[in-house]
Amino acid sequence: MESDAKGTAEISVEGYKESNIKKARLQSTLAALVNDPILSDVPKKPTLSDVDTLISLELGSAMRISVLKLDGTSFDVAVMNSATVKDLKLAIRKKINEMEQSKMGHRHISWKHVWRNFCLSYHNEKLLDDNAPVQHFGIHNHSQVHFVPYIALKDSRKHSKRRRHRFFHGLSKLS
Secondary structure, eight states, X not given: OHHHHHHHHHHHHHHHHHHHXXXXXXXXXXXXXXXXXXXTTSOSSOOHHHHHHHXXXXXXXXEEEEEEOTXXXXXXEEEXXXXXXXXXXXXXXXXXXXXXXXXXXXXXXXXXXXXXXXXXXXXXXXXXXXXXXXXXXXXXXXXXXXXXXXXXXXXXXXXXXXXXXXXXXXXXXXX
């Protein structure tokens, strides 16, 4: 029985060593994959939809769109060929949040404020309808969209919440 106990102890020690060796191999393989330039466009923490979009991009059923920011820098996002303007905005939001997170840590961007004051444009046509497919505007693989200031038309007669609040607040003071 004593030899049996020693044999079991040796197997468990050997098993422990084998699991550490497997983990080390896995870590080195993952490190090599992450540093591979071919996989540079894969996000640090990819979701299933990110991987699906990147695979579709390689198969030709998705497109890579370059986005020019107001400061003159640009970045690329990948969206499906059937994507809408809303899908493009969500991809931009995700990419910018990811870039800001990697540069500065946690930083909150008010996307409501961004989309109220700026919109996307392609060949001087503003992409205002969120439900319109991006291909409707002529956007295809390797196209470049850019941010432009968004100015609401006066004949829409819509006031911002702040103005509406001041207007009604002023009426209550007059009473």
